[in-house]
Amino acid sequence: MAWQAPAVRAVAGPPRAAVTTWLGWAALAGALLWSYRGTAADIGAVLGPEGLAQMAAYGRRLFPPDLSAPLLREVAIGASETFAISFLGTLLAVLIAFGLVFFASANLAFAGLLFEMERPVVRGLRLLLYGTARGLLNLLRTVPELVWAILFVFMVGLGPFPGVLALGVHTAGVLGKLFAEVLENVDPRPIEALQGTGARRLQVLAYGILPQVLPHFVSYSLYRWEVNIRVAAIMGFVGAGGLGQRIHIAISLFLEHQLLTLVLAIYALVTAVDALSALLRRRLL
Amino acid sequence: MPPLTRPPVAVPFPGSRPSRFARVFALLFGLTAAASWWAARVDLPTLFSREAFRNALVFVADGFPPALSPTFLFFLIRPALETVQISLLGTAVALVIGFPLGILATASLAHAGPLHELDLSGRPVRRLLRFMPYGLSRALLSLFRSVPELVWALVFVRATGLGPFPGVLAIGVAYGGILGKVYSEIFEAVDPRPLEALQATGASRWGVFWYGMVPQAFPHLVSYTLYRWECAIRASAILGFVGAGGIGQQIEISMRMFNFGEVVTLIGLLVLMVAGTDALSLRLRRRVL
Numbered sequence: 001m002a003w004q005a006p007a008v009r010a011v012a013g014p015p016r017a018a019v020t021t022w023l024g025w026a027a028l029a030g031a032l033l034w035s036y037r038g039t040a041a042d043i044g045a046v047l048g049p050e051g052l053a054q055m056a057a058y059g060r061r062l063f064p065p066d067l068s069a070p071l072l073r074e075v076a077i078g079a080s081e082t083f084a085i086s087f088l089g090t091l092l093a094v095l096i097a098f099g100l101v102f103f104a105s106a107n108l109a110f111a112g113l114l115f116e117m118e119r120p121v122v123r124g125l126r127l128l129l130y131g132t133a134r135g136l137l138n139l140l141r142t143v144p145e146l147v148w149a150i151l152f153v154f155m156v157g158l159g160p161f162p163g164v165l166a167l168g169v170h171t172a173g174v175l176g177k178l179f180a181e182v183l184e185n186v187d188p189r190p191i192e193a194l195q196g197t198g199a200r201r202l203q204v205l206a207y208g209i210l211p212q213v214l215p216h217f218v219s220y221s222l223y224r225w226e227v228n229i230r231v232a233a234i235m236g237f238v239g240a241g242g243l244g245q246r247i248h249i250a251i252s253l254f255l256e257h258q259l260l261t262l263v264l265a266i267y268a269l270v271t272a273v274d275a276l277s278a279l280l281r282r283r284l285l
Numbered sequence: 286m287p288p289l290t291r292p293p294v295a296v297p298f299p300g301s302r303p304s305r306f307a308r309v310f311a312l313l314f315g316l317t318a319a320a321s322w323w324a325a326r327v328d329l330p331t332l333f334s335r336e337a338f339r340n341a342l343v344f345v346a347d348g349f350p351p352a353l354s355p356t357f358l359f360f361l362i363r364p365a366l367e368t369v370q371i372s373l374l375g376t377a378v379a380l381v382i383g384f385p386l387g388i389l390a391t392a393s394l395a396h397a398g399p400l401h402e403l404d405l406s407g408r409p410v411r412r413l414l415r416f417m418p419y420g421l422s423r424a425l426l427s428l429f430r431s432v433p434e435l436v437w438a439l440v441f442v443r444a445t446g447l448g449p450f451p452g453v454l455a456i457g458v459a460y461g462g463i464l465g466k467v468y469s470e471i472f473e474a475v476d477p478r479p480l481e482a483l484q485a486t487g488a489s490r491w492g493v494f495w496y497g498m499v500p501q502a503f504p505h506l507v508s509y510t511l512y513r514w515e516c517a518i519r520a521s522a523i524l525g526f527v528g529a530g531g532i533g534q535q536i537e538i539s540m541r542m543f544n545f546g547e548v549v550t551l552i553g554l555l556v557l558m559v560a561g562t563d564a565l566s567l568r569l570r571r572r573v574l
Contacts, residue, residue, distance in 0.1 A: 024569075032377055035370035039449035039530070046445065046454065054444060084321035091318065142556040146523055147548070150540050151344060155337040160325040165332070211293040219291070234435040237526065241325070244435075251439045263432055270431045283306065285291065 058256075065264060066257035074246060075265045081160040082242035082269060085232035089167025090225045096140075096172035097179055098217070103133035104176060105183035108209070137180070141173025145231050149240040160241030167231060171224050182216040183209070215285050222277045229273040233266045243269075344545050351549035358550075361535070365554060368531035371452045371524070372517035372562075378457025379517075380510060382429070383464030386422045390469040393477070394494060395419035400484055422465070429462025434520050438529045449530030456517050456524070467509050468502075475501040507573045511566040518562045522555050 035041075045051045102108050110118075110126035118126070148170050152162030190208040199207070236244025243266055250259040303311070331337060393400060396415040434455050441451035480497040488496065525533020532551055539547035 031373055035374040035377075035453075038367060038370040039374055039453050041374060041450050041453055042445075051444075058440075058444060080324045084324035087317060087321045088325055088327070142559065143552055144519065144523055144555070146526060147536060147540070147552065151341075154344065155340045156328065156331045161328050161332075164325050164327065214294050215291040230431075230433050234433045237435060247436060247439075251436075251443070263436065266433070266436075267428065267431045271427070283310075 061256045062260040064257065065260040066255075067261065071258055071261060075243070075261060078236075078243040078246050078262070079265050079269050081163075082229070082232045082235075082244070082266075083273070085160050085163040085167060085235055085240075085242055086225060086229040086273070088164045089232065090171060090221060090228050092164065092168030093171030093175050093224065094217075094221050096168065097137075097175035100133050100137060100172070101176050101179040101183060102205075103129050104137055105180040106130065107184055107186070107188075108205075109133070133176075134180075137173050137176035139173070140169050141177060143170065145170045145235075146238055149235055149238045153239045158239045158241070160235075163232060163235035163240035163242060166235065166240060167228055171228060175220060175224055178220045179213070179217055182213045182220075186212045218284055219281065222281055226274055226277050229270055233269070347543070348545035348549040350546065351553065352544070352546040353550060357547065361532070361551070361554060364525075364530070364532040364535050365558065367449050368518065368521050368525075368533075368558065371449050371456065371521035371529075371531050372514060374453045375456025375521065376460065376510065376514045376517050378453060379460035379464050379513065382457060382461030383426075383468055386426055386461070387465040387468030387472065388494070389418050389422035390426055390465060391472040392419065392469075393473050393480075394490065394498070400480060400490070400493065426462045426465040426469075429458050430460075430466065431462070432459070434459040434524060435527060438524045438527050442528050447528045447530075452521055452524040452529030452531060455529060456520055460513055460517060460520075464510065464513060468506060471502045471505045471509070472498055504573050508570050511570055515559070515562050515566055518559055519555075522558075 046055075109130035110123055115123060115126070145166050148166035149162055152165040156162050156165070186209055190212070191204055194204045194208045232242055232244075234244040234247075236242045236246065237248050239245070243262055247259065247262045247266075249255070250262055388394060396412060396419055401415070437458050438451055438455035441454040445451050445454070475498050479501070480493050483493045483497045521529075521531050522533045522536070525531040525535065526537045528534065532555060536548060536551045536555075539545075539551060
């Protein structure tokens with residue numbers, strides 16, 4: 001009669017879990033209420049007749065978009081800067097992450113199969129290197145892009161170049177973490193097989209590990225590019241070039257028709273990059 | 286972590302000729318990089334100049350030790366809580382926007398696939414009518430998520446005044462667009478067999494949705510929403526830059542006053558908050574999945 005026990009349990013259900021589940025929902029409701037008060041939220045003011053009228057009025061003021069030649073030229077320059085920031089920023093990030101990640105994944109840096117025969121001292125040094133690489137990636141990742149951008153504007157002056165650096169440095173941290181997770185999940189069997197044939201570590205890397213991880217690296221890099229085109233569009237808010245700079249000006253000076261044109265340009269640019277990235281994903285992977 | 290799922294790629298042997306696609310791709314890639322180099326006005330000499338180095342040094346020297354006076358730390362409690370509140374309520378608003386739009390934007394519910402075979406074959410007008418809310422909600426979601434949060438925040442600051450509330454709305458709208466799209470993808474990816482079985486019993490489209498789709502999709506919906514909440518913490522810290530409350534506003538103020546010791550403290554605080562959110566959402570996710 002061994003089969004009865006699970007059946008009975010399934011019907012009765014775990015009562016303790018139910019209580020904690022209810023407590024969880026109650027806690028969530030409480031947290032939302034607390035947030036509603038704390039943020040001085042007033043949904044009524046937004047969705048009430050006055051709020052809706054105000055928003056409709058704002059929407060009407062945006063039209064028609066400003067399509068005069070000088071603005072369009074500005075938009076073209078801004079869009080090309082934004083694209084360049086996202087492209088070079090992501091490229092820089094991939095280079096940095098690729099350089100660091102092999103030190104930042106435990107199974108390639110000090111532990112596991114590849115280092116079974118290592119002397120303790122050497123291993124300790126490797127562990128140190130691993131810790132440094134991890135710490136560096138964490139630092140790069142946790143400082144937000146815009147803060148990096150302010151720092152780089154401070155270092156090299158206004159323009160799109162500090163945007164490239166900021167995006168590259170922050171995204172390097174993100175990609176480094178993602179790449180490291182991929183590396184730590186590689187199938188160890190090809191590595192063992194290669195080691196068994198007497199392959200050196202670099203050969204194991206080239207023929208046992210890279211073939212497994214490169215598709216994931218490419219996929220993550222494309223994903224981050226899609227994120228970064230959006231970020232590059234706002235870099236200008238802190239003086240780091242691109243469409244964001246023009247948007248900031250347009251909003252600050254109440255140039256609503258120009259604002260609409262700029263937002264439409266962002267929309268077009270983001271959509272184009274998404275499509276391009278999807279195309280590359282299909283072709284490359 | 287799950288094991289890797291993508292098939293491995295072949296590493297080219299030394300001396301093998303690259304394919305035509307590879308050559309065209311490399312050429313276009315190089316051209317794009319060169320054009321971007323020019324458009325972004327990359328200036329390596331400035332980056333490695335002594336002056337840039339000195340400026341960076343100023344920041345590091347001023348940033349350490351970070352500002353840790355009790356008054357400053359006490360003062361930070363409020364903005365930190367505000368950031369959490371913005372992220373929570375913003376995610377809730379995003380859910381309210383994204384869920385219904387996500388349902389409408391699910392092709393297998395709206396107009397395509399086996400659920401509609403009998404209904405729509407040979408009825409172009411009806412098909413078009415079914416397609417319209419689908420197309421409309423897709424367009425709306427794509428608009429919501431293509432305009433960056435920061436721009437939404439500026440618009441809402443204009444509409445409702447400075448403070449955390451425009452931050453809530455900005456996250457709500459921008460993340461609503463993302464959640465709606467991802468929800469629709471999750472709904473479309475469910476196993477269609479239970480749906481067809483339900484339909485065969487005569488269930489309405491709502492019935493098929495609630496009893497066939499939602500139970501399958503629920504863990505993924507929760508998991509992705511939690512992930513977005515983690516992102517919202519980070520985002521709400523940024524939104525303060527345009528006056529939408531939270532610790533971002535403090536970062537902005539301290540930056541403008543070149544008080545880098547405070548900036549380092551604030552970034553440390555942000556790191557702690559993000560780590561806390563990650564840990565909490567990991568626990569919640571384990572319970573659901």
